[in-house]
Amino acid sequence: MSAPRSPSLRRSDAISVTEVRNALRCPRLFTLGRSTGKTVLFPVASSALGATFHRLIERFSRSLDTPPTGVSSLPEGTSAEALRRALICWILDDHLVPELERNELYARAPGEVDDLAEALRQFAAFLADRAATMAGRPAAALLRLVARSELVLESVIDLATIPGSREGAGVIRITGRADALFQDDHLAPEIVEYKLTSSENALLDLAQVALYRRLLRDVQGVEATPVVLRFEPELTVTRADAADADRLVERRILPLIRDMVRWLDEPGQTPATDRLDICNACPMRGPCREAHPGRISARDAATPSPLAPTPDGLIIAAPRRVEPLLDAKATPSPPLPQGGSARPDAPIVDGDxxxxxxxxxxxxxxxxxxxxxxxxxxxxxxxxxxxxxxxxxxxxxxxxxxxxxxxxxxxxxxxxxxxxxxxxxxxxxxxxxxxxxxxxRRQPRAVELGVLLRRGEEWLGKRPGRFVVGEGLEGAPVLGDLSDGATPHLLVAGQAGSGKSVFLRALVLGMTAYHPPSLLTMVLVDPKLVTFTDIEERIGAHLASPVLNDVEEVLPKLDELVDEMQRRYELFKQKKVQDLHQYNEVVPAEERLARTIMVVDEFADLLFVKSSRAPFLQAIQRLGAKARAAGIHLILATQHPTVKMIPGEIKANLGGKIALRVSSAVNSRVVLDTSGAEKLLGAGDLIADLGRGPVRAQAPLA
Ligand code: SF4
Known part of the structure; x- marks a missing residue:
């Protein structure tokens, strides 16, 4: 094996907070960023809207000392509601509108502009609620509240104080720019970061703001509470405990900074990320392969992009284990909303x-x-x-x-x-x-489930729980796998006319096509009586019970599944195996356990009713976290993908996301963490994110 090539780094005695954040994600992002001289933006697609938002907030914050009359004339004791209205007008009229007028490109991205406007409204409302509780006129309170914006911070850290440092390691400057410092009359100072990326990055965000807290204390002696304001575009406020933040800095960030300094001298030693899922979306993947040709672990090479067609022309949308079927070459994921894999020899489907x-x-x-x-x-x-x-x-x-x-x-x-x-x-x-x-197309072509099943037969037939999502843009079947750790459960969303019911039917029928009832059973819930109408005749033997039409029957079923999960864990313990797949390999055929899949159409009905909401969410949490290994899976579908209908407990526990057409960019973000699903054509046009980024496909007719 050839020795690793060491990229030549620009030596420096300073490391930025952004570099630390990148290194937390993957150490190589840091050294490759240095060697190529590029600013690494990761996740890639997060930059445009976030940059505009930050710029507008910065301008707005700087204008707080010269408010318009609508705000400056408000007397002390103005209600939060009145202040909110005045602030929203100010920020939208004086800051957003001129920005939109300056650049006609915004007109081409109405969904993004909606999200931006909503995030600014949320920000204004947040400030208004805080300022309304403070003493004095609102204008003066606001000025005190946003004490600083774009706060430049720089501190020197003596590496010798970090355990494990080499002798004579010297010092390193840490530089950064925090978004804001808030000073409320009633609370300790707050060091604040604004984020428009999804909560998947929450730990990194917290680490970043914890490091800012440390720098602020070093430089100004101010003990500030780390706060992350996340706009998705609805606002979520996360306040970290100061002691926890300090522990994070001491135990995780400072040792990392110590290592980063070492990697500046020995870049070939920089380790790859432990995360199984980020290499394919990494903007440094190319330079990474070049710089570490002999050091990319098997994992790096074995996680193909969702859009990398297999030799059979299939697109596996979910990440999976290495199998000879797979092609390890990766291609970048396409951007939403009109993404598609770019295969130069894209065939015209026969008969089209x-x-x-x-x-x-x-x-x-x-x-x-x-x-x-x-x-x-x-x-x-x-x-x-x-x-x-x-x-x-x-x-x-x-x-x-x-x-x-x-x-x-x-x-x-x-x-x-x-x-x-x-x-x-x-x-x-x-x-x-x-x-x-x-x-x-003027005359769309019908996509048949049977055709996709035949094309994916070899892969689908190998393990129960594998399924057909639809036909990808270039004609290849898009496939997923519930037995994969990243997608043990699915969230399916689509408004009326989106083709959600047709998709669910095809999903269920496709799953049962190659596996006997002894290895795959289903529990179907259809409160609207339209989705699984004739399914009992078609796959009756695979159904654990008749189709349930009453949502009240769901809770006892979920309890049964939780009990079954516990029972299976006991069996696994006895056989010293980790999961259903291993268990079925070591027991005689008649003792094998079936993968059990519960499909609930319109689960939102359970959330409407107060008495069922809490037990439902509880069961989802229990099954979400542990049921994959036990071979128990949930597919939850809704017409109403709003934040209220898809609370965090559900989203966090359902790995795979499938969005058919939804009514707004905000709803699309609720499902996919990105806009795009609002622009789909309906009738089965969908975007699937099964752990490797979005793939567009057409659902088949069953
Ligand atoms: S490709 Fe993977 S290992 Fe290489 S820099 Fe990117 S995330 Fe790190």
């Missing part, structure tokens, strides 16, 4: 000549429209999926993509009028340097 004709017509019209505007454009590739046509554009050498961007919106409008149906209007997207037109 109609799609071929439609796409050729669309191509010709696009080129013609650009030509009329004096812009040279080329077609790079086209992909015809069951519902969409995707046309990737390029420009001739020495031409600029900027010209495409400038005229694309106009081209889209004209195409809609030429096609004679506004619903067929293409959208134009810029995806990591690629320019793409995506248009709904």
């Amino acid at each position: 000549r109609q799609g071929d004709t439609e796409s050729q017509e669309l191509e010709a019209m696009i080129l013609e429209e650009f030509k009329r505007r004096g812009v040279s454009a080329r077609i790079q590739k086209r992909i015809i999926s069951a519902r969409l046509i995707r046309i990737e554009m390029s420009v001739p050498p020495r031409s600029s993509l900027k010209h495409l961007d400038q005229h694309a919106e106009d081209v889209c409008h004209h195409l809609a009028s030429r096609l004679g149906d506004p619903k067929l209007q293409p959208v134009y997207e810029s995806e990591e340097g690629q320019r793409v037109f995506i248009a709904p």
Whole structure:
């Protein structure tokens, strides 16, 4: 094996808090960031909205000493509600609107702008509620409350004080910029970070703000409470205990900083992340492979992207163990909402000549429209999926993509009028340097469950719990696996007309296709009596009980599953095995246990009723955490993916997320942590995130 190549690092006596945060995620992000001179943004897609939000908040905070009359004239004792209204007007009218007017690109991202506006409203309301409890006129209280914004912090740490340091290790400067320092009349000072990324990063956020607390104490002697304000876009406030934050710094962050200094000298020694799931989304994956060719662990190589087709042309949307079927090469996940894998040899599905004709017509019209505007454009590739046509554009050498961007919106409008149906209007997207037109097909092609099952048969038939999600953009089946640790349970959301019921039926029928009732049983709950109407005739032997139509029957069933889970753990203990799969391998065939899957359509009904809400959430938590190994799985579906209907207890415990069309970007974020599902076409068009990022697919008809 060749010796690792050591990237040459720019030596420095300072480490930034962002670098520490990156190193907590993966140490190599730190050394690779240094060696390439790049700022590593991770997660990649989190930057644009977050940067705008931070910029607006910063401007707003700096303008607090010159408030508009609507705020400065408010007397002492103004109600929180009145102050909230005044602040929201101020922040939206004086800060957001000018920002939107300055840059016409915002007009192309209405979902993101909605989220941004909502996050700003939440911020204004938060400040108003706090300031209303403080003494003096609201304007003065606000100025005191937001004592500092964009607070630059820098402290020197003596490495010798950190256990395990080498002799003569010297000192290191730690630099950072905290978002704000709040000074409420009633509370200790607060060092505050604003976050727009999802709560998956909560521990990193906490570590970051804990380190800011330490720097602030070193520099100014101020003991501040670490606070994270997370806008998703609804606001969640997390206040860390100061003692816990200090312990985190002492036990985790300072030793890491000690090691980071060492890795500056010996970058080849920088270890890879322990996390199984982040390499495929890592912006440094390429440089990482180059810098550590002999040191990428088997795990690094064995976690293909959800969009990496297997040799059979399948797309496995869930992460899984290494199996010979898999292709270890990875391709980057596509951005939402119109993502698709870019396989140059994308086949036209047999018999889809109609799609071929439609796409050729669309191509010709696009080129013609650009030509009329004096812009040279080329077609790079086209992909015809069951519902969409995707046309990737390029420009001739020495031409600029900027010209495409400038005229694309106009081209889209004209195409809609030429096609004679506004619903067929293409959208134009810029995806990591690629320019793409995506248009709904005039005559969609039906996707058949039977066809997808046959194409995925070998993989699906190997283990109960594997399932078909749908057909991916390039025609390959998109598959998932409940026996995988990242996706033991599923959350399915879609408004009326989204195709949720059809999807659930296909999911259930597909799961039972290759496995006998002795190895796979199902409990189906259908309170609306529309989803599983004729299913008993089709898969009756796989049903543990008749389809349940009364949500009140769900709670006893969940209790039974919890008991069964405990019973199975006892059996596993006796046989000294870890999970259902191992157990079934060591016992005689007649003692094997069936994987049990409970599908609840419209679980929200259980949350509406006060008496069932708490026991339901409790059971979900118990099953969510431990049932995967026991082979007991939940698939919960809802038409109403709101924060209220999908509380944290549910979201945190259901690994796999499948969003069909939902009514707003906010709802999309509730399910997927990103917008996009609000733009889906309905009738089975979906985005699945089964632990490896979003994959778009069309649900099959069963
Ligand atoms: S590819 Fe994986 S190991 Fe390499 S820097 Fe990225 S996260 Fe770390």
